[in-house]
Amino acid sequence: MIDPALVSGLSALMFVIGLGGAFTRKNAIIVLMCIELMLNAANMQFAAAAVHHGDTTGWVYTLFAIAIAASEVAIGLAIFLAVYGQHETISLDDVDVLKN
């Protein structure tokens, strides 16, 4: 069995990649993917912790988190679609009517 610590470390790496990607990429879809990466990092950590503590609640948390991530994607894509309809771009840098 894989050492939960390693999984934890991997999740930390994923989290950092996700967070880093979120503010370096312009395309909203990619940013959304980065966010998913962050959520999945948390999921992995939950799973690892569940194993570590031998507690099943962690798995429940993971399942719920996946559901949350899924609905988040659904909402996000719907919004991006609407944004594209109005702005004709989903580049985060170019959608800046509102500022200051």
Next chain:
Amino acid sequence: MSNITTVEAFGDGFISALFPELMLFAGLLLLIIVPNLGKGTFRIPGTQIRLPWLLGGTRFKFTSDPRLPAWIASVTLGGAFLNVIYVFSQGLERVVIVSESGKELLLVNGFSRVFEMIFFGALALAAFSSMNRLQVKGIGSRVSEHELYNNRRQADFYILMVTCALGMSVVALAQDLFVLFIGLELASFSTYVLVAFLKESKVGVESGMKYFIVGSVASGVGLYGLSMLYLWAGSLQFSVLSAAFAESGTTALPLIGIGFVLVGFGFKVSAAPFHFAAPDAYAGAISPVAGVLATASKAMGMLGLVRMLLIVAAPESSEGSAVWLACLGAMAAITMTWGNLAALGSDNPKRMLAYSSVAHAGYMLAALTAVGAWNWDATISGDAGAAAVAVMTALLFHLVVLVAFKLGAFLVLSVLESEGGASRLSSLGGLAKREPLLAVAMFIFMISLAGVPPMAGFLSKLLVIMGIVRIAVGDMGAEIADGGVFVLADMHWVWWLAFLMVINSAISVFYYLRVVVVMFFDEPEEGREGPLPSGWQVRLAILACVLTTVFVGLAGDSLIRICEMAAQSLNYGW
């Protein structure tokens, strides 16, 4: 803590304990079903027999009324609100809902009830006042009665409102950090969509996208923090976490976890530097929604912070929590100053209110810092427990009355919006001539926001400052009476947060007053001379806000007592 009733989920007493929430659930079902009722028929497959099916088809006159969802939502939310108040007036019945395995899931007590009051009240007002002013074709268009009747998105809007309320109430009740998180996400998703609801306008979708994407990142960080806490403690039950902290709260892992969770809630309360999406979101969203963001949503974030920091991470004699105290203090200072400075030059009333809401978040964070501060300063003991209750009381009071005047201000803007936009300060021009009563209402909201007596905003700010100073002074008064000698430096440093808050209130007067000046001094914009088109609902809502603002400001004692009770019932060891 003795009189807590334990109820298993869906067991005996579950319904009576969670009656308001179940009301919301019922309302949600009605909202989904009722507007869809029509003359639709169901053809039995293979036959030509059409059975009346009632769903779909040409709608009944009754169900096709676009005001119907609004009414359902308003009645549901309002009913829940009144129910909460009723429950409150019947004395506090504390109920804890546990899972089959005995884990505490939800706790019904005064504290959660007060927050539900805030959530339901704000959302009920927002729903009620959106009834006849919801925009269809983007900011700037006027909605004819006819267009309104054909708008089927009405139902979606109010469904989201109610789900939002449901999510929030879960946050209020949660006794498990993950349950709290799920409630938070439910409410958040609803608000993301509500903000983006004006998908026919550029600003609408843009604000929605920004709010969504930034909020998602923040909640991602928060969730990761949760996972770290779980990794550390093996459970996300408040009781477990609290005990674990009391034992060994100084290690890095849980503290970093707390810090990450702070980010998640920090976004909700729009604390600097997590507030950036807020002004854009407020500016793009329709005003009642912005009002909800500024009041209910913020209260929800605040609630999370209180739960996290005070229940989980601030056990007695915990040296390590001083770290997050410093974080929080710095955040409070930066937030209030940032918000006020930014609002100072803002020409968009909605952005201005957004920044002012950032500033108010700063004040509340300062109060929270003070609550956290009483624990580890050696000179402060004595009535510090009562002092912490006092600050919590102030915090709750502030959140409650904020609904009245912050939401009220947004509702006034919403009246202007329904005429054709409220994104320039000049759109408020000459309001005093056009609608004197509306202008007076806005004036009252503004000075209340600024903290000018005798409005509720003054009392709330006073309570916060008093709470902070009380913590800072501690029991020096008693020791002076015993012959002790002190200097100013003996006071806890949170006193300087009170000082900063006072200075910030002074700065804030500037931009609030500018709104007043524009209303009472400037001429109306071209083509906006006459009285405003709007129905009675929003005006009634505004009137309610005005009355609350003034009445609470003049006689806030009973509300203070309610908040005090709530603060005392926070299930923590004082």
Next chain:
Amino acid sequence: MQDWISMPLVGFPLVASIVLLAFVSNADASMRKRLSDPIRMATLVFSLVLLAITTGMFFQYFGDVSWEGISFNSYEYTHRYNWIESLGIHWTVGLDALSFPMVWLTTFLLPVTIIATWNEKNGAVYFPIILAMGGALIGVFVALDLFMFYVFWELTLIPMFFLILKWGGKDRKYASQKFFIYTFTASVVMLLGLITLYFFQDPVNPLQYAGSMTGRTFDIPTITQHALNENSNGNWYLGANIQKVLFAMLMLGFLVKLPAVPFHTWLPDAHVQAPTGGSMLLAGVMLKMGAYGMFRLPVSLFPHALQYFQLALMAIGMVSLVWGAVVCLGQTNLKKMVAYSSVSHMGVILIGIATMQPMGWAAALFMMFAHGIISPMLFAVCGAFKHHYHSMEIGAMRGMAKHSPWLATSMMFAWMASLGLPLLAGFVAELMMLIALWYFLAAEGWSVFWMVGPALVLAITAGYYLWSMQRTIFEGGDETQPPESLHGEPVPDIANPEKLAMLILAFFTIVFGVMPWIALDMMHDWTVQIFEGLIMPILGEFSGGA
């Protein structure tokens, strides 16, 4: 004794004005015009009722009150209701030798202001606001609860803000905001000081009227008594450092309100832009709030700190006195000049306080009162000038003695009263201030040259007033064309209500100039007792126990 009589003093005008305003706000423009006259009459009657009440109080109609014998920290017509019990906040009203003259002054100025600005435009709204202003001002003076005091303190800003904003001059937008923000900023610092003071009470042995949630009280008499007990033991109430800090925080609020140099720049702007009625109340009563607050709180509670800051206060007072007067010399705007003269006169009050002599305090108290009668007249004159000549520039209209003898006479009278002509009210205060100042200097062993500054201000004051009179009342005659701003219309003299107001003000200026004892006898016991109770123990201590 009808103790309740002090209640309607506050409630009545506020409620009346809100009712009237609510009534008016439902009326359309033409209706409003028609309503203007009855509302004006109604506010006049209301304000006269208030005046009758306070005057009746003075003549002991409502109970046997010996106004001459009210000692320090005892109050007449006190009344206390629970307001916000959890915080120890009560609706407490009461009158003493310090507040009664101010309350009477306020109720006196209300009808006079209404009469003086009888023809103000949009009267249906204007007069109720004036009434509300009066109610708020009275509230400040009768409040015996820190919270209530602060509430009314800030409440006064709102009507004044609207008076300036709606009825003011060209730059009213700027002036009204500056006025509001500037004074608000100072008073929130004061508020923090008040709250800190509040929490330095001992919750273990709570004082009377303490709040259920806090164990402390906002009750001024209780706190004052407590502080008096502590201070007269020779201890520093709350300790040296904290006393000084709190003193400074409270003082900041009051100094800005007073206003003292360098916190005065809101005043000229506010005055120049404010309408006549606003200016009259602003200069007549509102500035006195600062001095009143000083006496009520810092001086009464923190005598040690007063002693410590004595020289600083003296310096600020001196600078205000001289600075205000010198700036006046350089003004060409009539109202601005008068506004700066107020700054100068408020310096007298500050010096009076800083002398720490019963006489100096009596001088300050009397100055508050005297200036409260004289400065409204100054501003009434300025307002009439503006009203008739559509200009505020000195020299815009000359030879007024010819065209507008009434206005010219009023102006000369008011100017002379303000420059401290004997037998008019202002002189008494200035004289007493000088004597007290000399006592201070002599006690400190300072040179007489320090007297030259304040005394020379009397000459400077005469200088700018005479200079302005030379260019307004005198000169010209037939050769001077009326100012261009009149567009060739005939030059009118002031209207009858204005004449009446001027006469009333002039009459009382003379009455209190010739018979200052009416007010001074009331203040005598108070000043002497507060000195004996608070200052003397300290002074004994400081002079090496001698």
Next chain:
Amino acid sequence: MASKESAPLVHSEWLQFAPLIILLPMIAFAVILFLGRVFNGHPFWKKNLKEGGLIALPVMAASLILSLLLISEFLKGNSGVDQIFEQIAWVNTGVWGGGSNIESVSLGFGIYVDHVTVMLLFVASFLCLLINIFSIGYMNTDPINDNRNHRFYAEFVLFCSGMLGMVLADSFLWLFIFWEIMGLCSYLLIGFYYERPSAASAAKKAFLTTRIGDVFLMIGLVMLWDLFGSLDYAVVFATENIDAVAANSAGTLQWALGLMFIGAVGKSAQFPLHVWLPDAMEGPTPVSALIHAATMVNAGLYLVARMFPFFGAESLHGDLDDLAFIIAAIGGITAVMAAAIAFVQMDLKKVLAYSTMSQLAYIFTGLGCAMYLANTLDWHHDDDAHYIVIVAFGAALFHLFNHAMAKGMLFMASGSVIHEVHHAHHHLHHHDDHGDGHGDEHHDDHDDEHFDAQSMENMGGLASKMPITATAMLVGSASIMGLPLIGGFWSKEGIIANAWRVAQDDPRFLLPAMCVLLGAAMTGFYMSRMWFKTFAGKPNNEVAAHVGPTNTWIKTPLFILTFVTLSSIIFAGMGFTHWASDTEYSFLSEKNLLEGILYEMKHAFANSDPFFFILTYIAIFMGAIIGPGLAMALYGGKLAEGEEAKPWMRPIIALSAWVNKRFHFDNTAIRESTLATALENRLYIDEYYDKAMINIVAGFSNKVAETDAEVIDGTVKAIESGSQSLSTIVRSMTTGSARDYILMIAVGTLAIFLLIWGVA
């Protein structure tokens, strides 16, 4: 509410009515002002009541009668100090002067009558009445004054009230209060012709200049207050109080008195605060007579005379001599300076104004010398010294009396001349186009044309046309010049003698002594010059030739005053110099009238001390021969053909004509010299003051106003604009790109992470 202390020690029953002397005019002020405003222009008001003149007249008469009754009571043997103790406790308060109790103090009003009071009370009430009479003749016949004379009379009576109040008040404080009321009236009266810019500016100048003095007076009073704890004469003059003060703070007392003296300098128009007096001649002539010759300017002298008990106090022996010297020196300098400026003035009233200044300076010198003597001689025990001191003080007061009478008369006479010249001018130039009566148009010619009715260039040879006026003027001039046996001679000799007596003692006093001696000659010159230029010689122009006699209202006071001035010897003989100054001395108690007169004669002309014998004759020689002689040589001359002066003036005119013929010399060079130019420009003092005002005061105030606007208010504005630009910076960080927002979240997260990592 006024607490009344009752310790009635009222000596005289008339003393109870003394407050009426002040109150009556004050009431009249209100009455006249009110009626005047109501009935302005009404024929009854105008013709029968003379626009208030006939209301003022009985009031002033009543005041005079009450004063005389008071004086008579006083002289009847109730010598010593009389006082109404029944005071109004005006201000009650407390002061802390160390120790453990608070002294209760009160500032009250009461009446105080002593020798000095009585003397000045008579001067004031007597002259006020006469000037009131004169005014009715003068003001009401000048159409320019139509419909505004009520203002004149109102202010006039208020002034009188102030003057009488000042004299009767029982404390320095109330002296000051009434003093200021006089100042106000003086301001109003000088600015009576408010439409003239010159009058407006003169009024302002008068008020401001005296106000500067008042400031110091006030400081002095305050210091005095601190020393004595009161300003009541009864308290401050009490020997035990003075002793107590003398023991500790004689120096402070000298400072206090010195500062008070500055007030007197301002009020009595002494150098360097003299600049207002000549300008004040812008007021109507009765005003000049009243304020600037007879009464108000005496207030300063009165104040100094009131200080005498300090100088005379035994315990202060030798402590105040510096101040006495300063008083004398200021007097000496002003005497010469004013006289010199008077040389070149062409304006009749200005000559008199400078003359007033100069004569007041004499009195100051006299007072200074008397005070020096009182302060340095052991006069309480040594009878000779006592006599010297008393006479020295008395001489100064006597000169005050003589000067007031003479100068009042001179001003009225000059007013009469001006009045008639003006009328003649009118008659001559405007007769045709003013057929339809005297209307407001008169304003025009009064201002517009360059005819100056006050200039001596437009007079000359009037002796025959205005005999009464000329006589009055002659007597008045003689009195001022100190021609033997007439009026001021008696007092002036005394002042000069005392100055030299002191100079023998203290060489510092040589300055005032020389000045007064020189001044005698100068007085002789300019007064003669004025008379000859006005009344002798031939009319200078057509206008002067058409001057007619004056009316009865004007003549009456001139007539009375001529006699008073001429009978000065009788007053002297009655021992004026004694009883005016010595509280112990009783009228005619030692000598009868004839003895008194003979004694004075002997004392003046045949002094046993050779020094003073010679000095007397030098003074007479300078004042009565050199001065007038020079004036005759330059300005004397016969009247025009056919004109005949009254017999008593004929020899003088003839003499002047002879001297003129015999000794006439060309003075063009002198007239054009630098000194003369400087004198014509009033020694440039006014210019310097103006420059100082503009450059220093105005410059300073502009700087201060600038600082106020730019630094103090600038700071406020900078805070405002600074926070606005800060706001712009802060808001610009909300770039609009969601990427940046996420970045900020990441940064915040990182910060929290690092902070916690670092600590934990």
